[in-house]
Amino acid sequence: MLGKLIKYEIKATVRLFLPLYAALLLFSLINRFVNPFAINEPVNINLQMILRIISMTAYYILLVGTLVMTLVIMIQRFYKNLLGDEGYLMFTLPVKTWQHIISKLLVSMMWTIVSFAVAVSSIIIIANIGNLTNKLAEMIKAVRNFTGDTAFFLIPVFALMGIAFYTVMIYAAIALGHLFQKHKIIASFGMFCVLYFIYQLCAVIVLIILAGPVIGAITPSWEPTQHQISVFLLSFLILSGALTAVNFAVTNTILHKRLNLE
Amino acid sequence: MNNIILECRNLTKIFGTVKALDNVTLSIPRGKIVGLLGPNASGKTTFIKLCNQLLTPNEGEILIGGMKPGIETKKIVSYLPEKNYLNEWMKVSDIINLFSDFYADFNTEKAYDMLKNLDIRPKDKLKSMSKGTKEKVQLILVMSREAQLYLLDEPIGGVDPAARDYILDTILGNYNENATIIISTHIISDIEKILDEVIFIREGRIVLTNTVDEIREEYGKSVDSLFREVFKC
Amino acid sequence: MHWDIKTDRPIYTQLIEQIQLKICSGVYPPGSRLPSVRDLAREASVNPNTMQRALAELEEAGLLYTHRTSGRFVTEDTDMIKHVKNSLAEKHVQEFLKKMIELGFDSSEIMSIISEMMKREGDET
Numbered sequence: 001m002l003g004k005l006i007k008y009e010i011k012a013t014v015r016l017f018l019p020l021y022a023a024l025l026l027f028s029l030i031n032r033f034v035n036p037f038a039i040n041e042p043v044n045i046n047l048q049m050i051l052r053i054i055s056m057t058a059y060y061i062l063l064v065g066t067l068v069m070t071l072v073i074m075i076q077r078f079y080k081n082l083l084g085d086e087g088y089l090m091f092t093l094p095v096k097t098w099q100h101i102i103s104k105l106l107v108s109m110m111w112t113i114v115s116f117a118v119a120v121s122s123i124i125i126i127a128n129i130g131n132l133t134n135k136l137a138e139m140i141k142a143v144r145n146f147t148g149d150t151a152f153f154l155i156p157v158f159a160l161m162g163i164a165f166y167t168v169m170i171y172a173a174i175a176l177g178h179l180f181q182k183h184k185i186i187a188s189f190g191m192f193c194v195l196y197f198i199y200q201l202c203a204v205i206v207l208i209i210l211a212g213p214v215i216g217a218i219t220p221s222w223e224p225t226q227h228q229i230s231v232f233l234l235s236f237l238i239l240s241g242a243l244t245a246v247n248f249a250v251t252n253t254i255l256h257k258r259l260n261l262e
Numbered sequence: 263m264n265n266i267i268l269e270c271r272n273l274t275k276i277f278g279t280v281k282a283l284d285n286v287t288l289s290i291p292r293g294k295i296v297g298l299l300g301p302n303a304s305g306k307t308t309f310i311k312l313c314n315q316l317l318t319p320n321e322g323e324i325l326i327g328g329m330k331p332g333i334e335t336k337k338i339v340s341y342l343p344e345k346n347y348l349n350e351w352m353k354v355s356d357i358i359n360l361f362s363d364f365y366a367d368f369n370t371e372k373a374y375d376m377l378k379n380l381d382i383r384p385k386d387k388l389k390s391m392s393k394g395t396k397e398k399v400q401l402i403l404v405m406s407r408e409a410q411l412y413l414l415d416e417p418i419g420g421v422d423p424a425a426r427d428y429i430l431d432t433i434l435g436n437y438n439e440n441a442t443i444i445i446s447t448h449i450i451s452d453i454e455k456i457l458d459e460v461i462f463i464r465e466g467r468i469v470l471t472n473t474v475d476e477i478r479e480e481y482g483k484s485v486d487s488l489f490r491e492v493f494k495c
Numbered sequence: 496m497h498w499d500i501k502t503d504r505p506i507y508t509q510l511i512e513q514i515q516l517k518i519c520s521g522v523y524p525p526g527s528r529l530p531s532v533r534d535l536a537r538e539a540s541v542n543p544n545t546m547q548r549a550l551a552e553l554e555e556a557g558l559l560y561t562h563r564t565s566g567r568f569v570t571e572d573t574d575m576i577k578h579v580k581n582s583l584a585e586k587h588v589q590e591f592l593k594k595m596i597e598l599g600f601d602s603s604e605i606m607s608i609i610s611e612m613m614k615r616e617g618d619e620t
Contacts, residue, residue: 081349261311
């Protein structure tokens with residue numbers, strides 16, 4: 001059943017994302033063609049310049065738009081499909097509540113990653129970097145030298161966890177907002193602030209615990225050791241993992257035991 | 263198999279300060295067509311939504327086929343809500359695929375037959391359809407399941423008399439004979455002939471339950487006229 | 496086929512009467528097979544259980560019989576159908592007479608009204 005839910009979730013969202021990605025990549029190609037970064041070339045105020053400005057503006061709008069849309073669609077799919085009128089169908093399907101949440105979460109994470117990848121690709125297209133693979137490899141190598149192997153492999157896990165963490169926090173905020181009789185949307189915003197505050201509080205506590213042993217070492221010229229970087233990443237991985245689990249449980253309990261579609 | 267398909271005890275649902283359902287206790291056997299009759303805002307929709315786990319009761323419990331509402335009851339309950347729950351971007355064939363993917367008791371062939379009878383093309387997008395057509399698509403989806411309990415919330419509410427006849431005919435022609443159908447409505451005259459039993463509900467309370475023929479025998483009048491008397495303002 | 500269900504009396508008694516009528520008038524000839532309960536119910540737009548109840552009562556009275564595998568049939572006993580026909584006729588006439596007496600006619604007046612009307616109808620056709 002989870003597989004089927006994921007299939008329909010992808011079907012419902014793919015038609016929104018694909019045109020957006022196509023437009024973004026198209027405009028980055030156009031921009032590369034009209035070469036907006038060649039500012040040192042002598043230009044007159046003429047048609048060519050106007051064209052550049054227009055295509056550049058369109059590109060930026062699309063770039064920001066893609067990232068904003070990723071967030072908006074994530075929220076909208078959860079709110080409208082589960083807690084709006086479509087919820088009447090979703091919640092009468094013989095499917096467990098956690099499967100609804102997981103399917104939405106996984107598909108939303110997938111789109112976040114794809115959106116990010118498309119945005120980066122569009123920048124690479126415009127920047128017109130020669131010898132791209134070598135430069136990327138160099139960059140990766142530099143990062144790895146700085147962080148050490150353990151932390152280096154933790155970075156993608158950390159990033160994935162981060163996406164999941166924020167997504168589930170938004171779900172939990174919407175679910176908590178749903179408990180209110182009135183002004184559910186405002187309540188959801190409020191709940192997001194509360195959850196975010198709780199997270200910050202936990203983060204500060206973790207930082208204090210972590211910083212304790214090395215507090216004397218922190219000076220303006222202090223550079224963390226590779227070991228310290230991995231401990232830091234791992235601690236925050238565990239923290240966000242734990243909070244994600246709690247937020248997930250909150251969302252699941254509310255949707256399962258306290259659902260009130262009006 | 264237990265002969266009671268739906269049972270509820272002391273069911274209460276409160277919205278803010280309003281008791282939408284007030285201590286309702288009833289049991290409905292299998293193989294019946296039951297009318298849940300009451301004016302607007304009497305608690306009909308609340309009751310049906312509670313049975314579908316779309317609302318959480320404040321007190322009391324519901325058993326469907328002996329089970330509390332959950333994944334197992336959703337497999338045997340076919341629900342027609344009073345609002346449009348279809349995903350607007352889908353084609354009719356998409357939503358049929360969705361139903362047959364999730365409901366083991368969905369009869370795809372039957373659904374396509376009914377669509378054909380109504381001249382609804384499977385490739386049409388739901389977005390482009392009128393409200394009435396969407397309602398018909400929903401009814402077709404719901405009646406194409408071979409469920410044990412059908413919960414139909416105001417199936418004839420917003421449609422013209424000709425469509426009403428078609429809907430009643432669809433219900434009579436497609437339900438499984440051991441199944442029970444609960445139809446909530448405030449329009450009774452057209453529907454009372456197809457009912458076994460009626461439940462009158464007012465301000466969240468059950469005021470009368472009886473069979474249609476006993477009401478006619480006892481009061482010498484139709485359920486419709488009795489309803490008008492009981493609920494006159 | 497037309498089914499006429501009035502609002503003030505139990506539905507199953509009306510169904511019994513109308514099936515009797517259909518049998519007497521030959522819509523369902525003696526020995527013929529009746530449609531299934533479900534189809535009859537759908538045709539009359541009534542509840543299948545109510546239709547079932549009406550058929551069960553007609554069966555009890557002997558006007559219908561069930562063959563274990565092939566369904567429900569109209570009796571082949573034409574005398575019995577005739578009998579039902581007569582009792583239906585009696586019932587209608589009784590109702591008619593009751594109303595005429597209420598209107599203040601006596602039996603000879605009623606007879607003359609009837610014969611005059613029948614003569615007129617005969618002329619028209």
